[in-house]
Amino acid sequence: MADRIMIALDNVSKIYGSGQHAITALKDVNLHVPQGDIHGVIGLSGAGKSTLIRCVNLLERPTTGHVSVDDQELTALDRATLNRARHGIGMIFQHFNLLTSRTVFDNVALPLELMRMDKNTIRERVQPLLDLTGLADKADSYPAELSGGQKQRVAIARALASRPKVLLCDEATSALDPQTTSSILGLLEDINRRLGLTILLITHEMEVVKSICHRVSLISDGELVEEAEVGDFFTSPRTHLARRFINDFLEIEPPQSLLDHLQNDPTPGSHPVLRLAYSGDEISTPLISRLARACDIDISILEAKVESIRHRTLGLMIAELVGPPEKTREALAYLEDHDLTVEVLGHVRRHD
Numbered sequence: 001m002a003d004r005i006m007i008a009l010d011n012v013s014k015i016y017g018s019g020q021h022a023i024t025a026l027k028d029v030n031l032h033v034p035q036g037d038i039h040g041v042i043g044l045s046g047a048g049k050s051t052l053i054r055c056v057n058l059l060e061r062p063t064t065g066h067v068s069v070d071d072q073e074l075t076a077l078d079r080a081t082l083n084r085a086r087h088g089i090g091m092i093f094q095h096f097n098l099l100t101s102r103t104v105f106d107n108v109a110l111p112l113e114l115m116r117m118d119k120n121t122i123r124e125r126v127q128p129l130l131d132l133t134g135l136a137d138k139a140d141s142y143p144a145e146l147s148g149g150q151k152q153r154v155a156i157a158r159a160l161a162s163r164p165k166v167l168l169c170d171e172a173t174s175a176l177d178p179q180t181t182s183s184i185l186g187l188l189e190d191i192n193r194r195l196g197l198t199i200l201l202i203t204h205e206m207e208v209v210k211s212i213c214h215r216v217s218l219i220s221d222g223e224l225v226e227e228a229e230v231g232d233f234f235t236s237p238r239t240h241l242a243r244r245f246i247n248d249f250l251e252i253e254p255p256q257s258l259l260d261h262l263q264n265d266p267t268p269g270s271h272p273v274l275r276l277a278y279s280g281d282e283i284s285t286p287l288i289s290r291l292a293r294a295c296d297i298d299i300s301i302l303e304a305k306v307e308s309i310r311h312r313t314l315g316l317m318i319a320e321l322v323g324p325p326e327k328t329r330e331a332l333a334y335l336e337d338h339d340l341t342v343e344v345l346g347h348v349r350r351h352d
């Protein structure tokens with residue numbers, strides 16, 4: 001059976017302003033998130049991430065296109081019905097958006113008060129959420145007395161109060177340090193598993209995508225340019241922009257001393273410098289030593305990194321092939337035959 005789609009954006013475009021000052025923030029976006037998935041949207045600053053996520057609960061109304069959540073087309077609803085439908089969609093933000101004059105308990109209770117629930121029902125709902133988010137001993141504290149991570153936990157509890165089926169996370173960990181980020185991501189993953197909540201998050205950090213997302217979309221200039229399962233995205237990116245994100249994340253760049261000597265074209269006595277990416281099974285193969293033997297060349301590894309991503313392995317390496325031109329050409333063909341992603345960065349002359 002096909003997965004049930006929980007969030008559907010169909011041909012969504014968003015233009016801010018009009019005439020000469022019009023800014024197209026989203027261009028014909030199609031995004032379908034199945035129930036229970038954690039889906040990430042990653043992109044550079046200004047790419048349209050916030051606009052996209054705000055279009056899901058119609059905090060921004062798309063200029064054209066349709067938005068459905070849980071099989072209800074939000075773009076077709078009148079205001080009162082839309083307000084009710086929004087109870088099924090929780091949202092958390094980068095800067096938490098808590099009410100400073102209310103205690104933790106009262107912040108979490110707020111959406112339920114707005115839904116006119118009675119005090120007992122509110123207490124029955126809020127207490128387990130404080131337990132779930134690790135805030136049981138903070139019920140009477142005020143936001144000013146909390147750390148950033150604790151504030152985001154309050155925001156998560158508040159977002160869950162109306163028992164939504166979907167949680168939208170707008171750069172939810174961008175204001176947090178790495179350790180707190182990982183504890184909040186752990187909480188989101190836990191909620192996803194325990195409650196079966198569908199999560200759509202936007203981020204500019206690959207770490208977030210790597211840690212908890214199942215699938216990821218890449219947004220560039222308002223367009224979704226790539227969508228993939230997270231393991232595939234890291235191991236076989238299809239666009240130049242995705243490769244840039246991955247390289248920046250893995251921080252694998254040739255040393256500056258090498259870059260200074262890198263030439264575009266081979267010259268007599270120069271050797272190719274490669275960036276190799278390998279994934280999945282190849283890692284268990286002693287490919288580099290086989291290559292050296294099969295092609296009778298030396299391989300000088302300048303940088304290497306191995307990452308484990310959603311049960312898959314991704315290896316990146318910058319290496320110089322040292323040998324006569326016909327042998328290094330043979331080695332390049334060998335590598336490509338073995339399904340490695342090979343990029344020739346340039347050529348360098350050795351001085352030894």
Ligand SMILES: Nc1ncnc2c1ncn2[C@@H]1O[C@H](COP(=O)(O)OP(=O)(O)OP(=O)(O)O)[C@@H](O)[C@H]1O
Pocket residue numbers: 016017023024025043044045046047048049050051052204
């Ligand atoms: N309310 C608005 N009015 C006019 N233009 C806007 C508005 N909100 C966003 N934009 C523009 O739309 C484009 C997309 O912005 P958006 O905030 O969605 O991107 P983003 O990827 O979330 O960026 P960041 O990561 O910097 O927050 C940008 O060019 C931005 O200047």
